[in-house]
Amino acid sequence: MKVLVADGVSPKGIEILQQAGFECVVKDKLPAEELLEIIPEFDGIIVRSASKVTKEVIDRAQNLKIIGRAGVGTDNIDIAAATARGIVVINSPGGNTIAATEHTMGMMLAMARNIAVANETLHKGEWNRKKYTGVELRGKTLGVVGLGRIGSGVATRSLAFDMKVIGYDPYVNEERAQSLGIKVVSLDELIEQSDFITVHMPLTPKTKGMFNKDNIYKMKKGVRLINCARGGIINEKDLAEAVKSGHVAGAAIDVFESEPLAANSPLLGVPGITITPHLGASTVEAQIGVSVDVAQGIVTALNGEPVSTAVNMAPVSAQTMKVIKPYLDLAERLGCTACSLADGGISEIKIKYNGGIADVDTKMITIAVVKGILNPILEDKVNYVNAPSLAKERNIKVKEVKDKSVENFANLITVSVVANGKTQTVQGALFGDEGRIVTINSYRVDVDPHARILICPHINRPGIIGTIGSLLGYANINISGMQVGKTEIEGTSMMVLTIDNEIPDSVMQQIINMNGIFDVKLVNYNVVK
Ligand SMILES: NC(=O)C1=CN([C@@H]2O[C@H](COP(=O)(O)OP(=O)(O)OC[C@H]3O[C@@H](n4cnc5c(N)ncnc54)[C@H](O)[C@@H]3O)[C@@H](O)[C@H]2O)C=CC1
Numbered sequence: 001m002k003v004l005v006a007d008g009v010s011p012k013g014i015e016i017l018q019q020a021g022f023e024c025v026v027k028d029k030l031p032a033e034e035l036l037e038i039i040p041e042f043d044g045i046i047v048r049s050a051s052k053v054t055k056e057v058i059d060r061a062q063n064l065k066i067i068g069r070a071g072v073g074t075d076n077i078d079i080a081a082a083t084a085r086g087i088v089v090i091n092s093p094g095g096n097t098i099a100a101t102e103h104t105m106g107m108m109l110a111m112a113r114n115i116a117v118a119n120e121t122l123h124k125g126e127w128n129r130k131k132y133t134g135v136e137l138r139g140k141t142l143g144v145v146g147l148g149r150i151g152s153g154v155a156t157r158s159l160a161f162d163m164k165v166i167g168y169d170p171y172v173n174e175e176r177a178q179s180l181g182i183k184v185v186s187l188d189e190l191i192e193q194s195d196f197i198t199v200h201m202p203l204t205p206k207t208k209g210m211f212n213k214d215n216i217y218k219m220k221k222g223v224r225l226i227n228c229a230r231g232g233i234i235n236e237k238d239l240a241e242a243v244k245s246g247h248v249a250g251a252a253i254d255v256f257e258s259e260p261l262a263a264n265s266p267l268l269g270v271p272g273i274t275i276t277p278h279l280g281a282s283t284v285e286a287q288i289g290v291s292v293d294v295a296q297g298i299v300t301a302l303n304g305e306p307v308s309t310a311v312n313m314a315p316v317s318a319q320t321m322k323v324i325k326p327y328l329d330l331a332e333r334l335g336c337t338a339c340s341l342a343d344g345g346i347s348e349i350k351i352k353y354n355g356g357i358a359d360v361d362t363k364m365i366t367i368a369v370v371k372g373i374l375n376p377i378l379e380d381k382v383n384y385v386n387a388p389s390l391a392k393e394r395n396i397k398v399k400e401v402k403d404k405s406v407e408n409f410a411n412l413i414t415v416s417v418v419a420n421g422k423t424q425t426v427q428g429a430l431f432g433d434e435g436r437i438v439t440i441n442s443y444r445v446d447v448d449p450h451a452r453i454l455i456c457p458h459i460n461r462p463g464i465i466g467t468i469g470s471l472l473g474y475a476n477i478n479i480s481g482m483q484v485g486k487t488e489i490e491g492t493s494m495m496v497l498t499i500d501n502e503i504p505d506s507v508m509q510q511i512i513n514m515n516g517i518f519d520v521k522l523v524n525y526n527v528v529k
């Protein structure tokens, strides 16, 4: 077996691969064309963030069985293409957590005390003590957006600096925040109250451009921003303008919309912006950690065993798979639906099996539900191996209940999630091999859970359905299915629309603002792989 090490990683991992009998070809800064040319001969590949494992690479990689990301973010790998080809993708979720956490602290201090610029100008012979007067961290409010591994680490370290720490993470429950010793607030509150804001979430369609000119100017004048997560979470052009205008006093940025940083980046040359070339994970210890993690994972996977850091594949025996396979996809889609219905941090997931399915070993199906719930919100691609531990890590209780009695359907899966004391319930059943959602919060539906749906409880009076239809029509959004009917609550109805296109936030907001609409939830099934 041959493994290509495409970006420089610590030799410790390479030793592990060689000791296991694999031939390693080590390249540093491998050009994209050369990667395309040589990839067909390899069984495994290790990358950091520089090499892009695109669909084109995967299509040519006829022998490839595993892709190892020596780090956390897998946004440089086409996971869907790898999965379609049955190639396992693994990462190192914890190997560089401390390095990225400490780099964030370093960037915050460097920015607050002008360390980088003072160093640079002093080397040029300028003794500028007054010009580089900084601010203290003590007593300042730090807003941490994204309370996963790195965000939590930054939060607890900042408490030691006597900062007041507040956090925003729609997928973290109160219990977890309390255990960190910080206060969870809404995004608006965080924006209004923070003196420093640091972001620690993956780059997703939801987080891309999450901070931009619309909310930067709602921040305190003199706010300081840090991005050591992914380029693009803070819009670079808007940030540069806000720093130039003086509204933002400083920014510390390690990651960029385009890497390596383009010579025409709006951030370059702006006084007050401290930049590092994606150094978050660049410590000796982290590089050993991630290199060893992926090397061990590759040895395990190429020996045909399950890997707990696999981000796209579940180790299931063929025999078990045959029985449960038709239910797995439905279960994941039920989880995705329930997650979208829930507001805030989920504290409990309950899965009930009715009918014949209660006789089967449903453990994997339960994991599929959890996977469907966690996948839209976490950086790690949640799989059958890591879903239970990720739920546990986030203090989410998972309960499985079995009842052989039949309720309307020969086999019925009921998924309930509790978030902020409110329970959301969806039920699904199989018709042949086809999964359908049959109830949403007691409302009887027949929904094919694919593409995206809008769930919209509303007052039962003329005009509502037509207005929403026109609104979507004007926005060029096609409705390919619609169900509407009365709910159990007198005078109220529920509308479920199957939507062909993405819905811009502005259109969602217009629907929410409509008179007679109680709520609107978008379920996007694209995250279900
Ligand atoms: N600069 C660097 O070299 C490094 C950067 N990173 C990046 O740091 C980021 C965080 O990494 P981890 O903490 O390990 O990931 P994690 O998966 O432990 O945490 C991500 C957190 O983001 C939260 N989140 C998701 N969507 C959100 C939203 N819309 N608003 C607020 N929170 C949201 C999730 O609930 C989760 O708690 C990743 O993007 C990763 O790639 C990681 C390591 C090194």
Ligand SMILES: O=C(O)CCC(=O)C(=O)O
Binding pocket: 048, 049, 070, 071, 072, 073, 074, 096, 278, 280, 281, 282
């Ligand atoms: O490999 C690197 O140096 C980048 C690390 C990173 O961004 C990650 O682990 O997500």
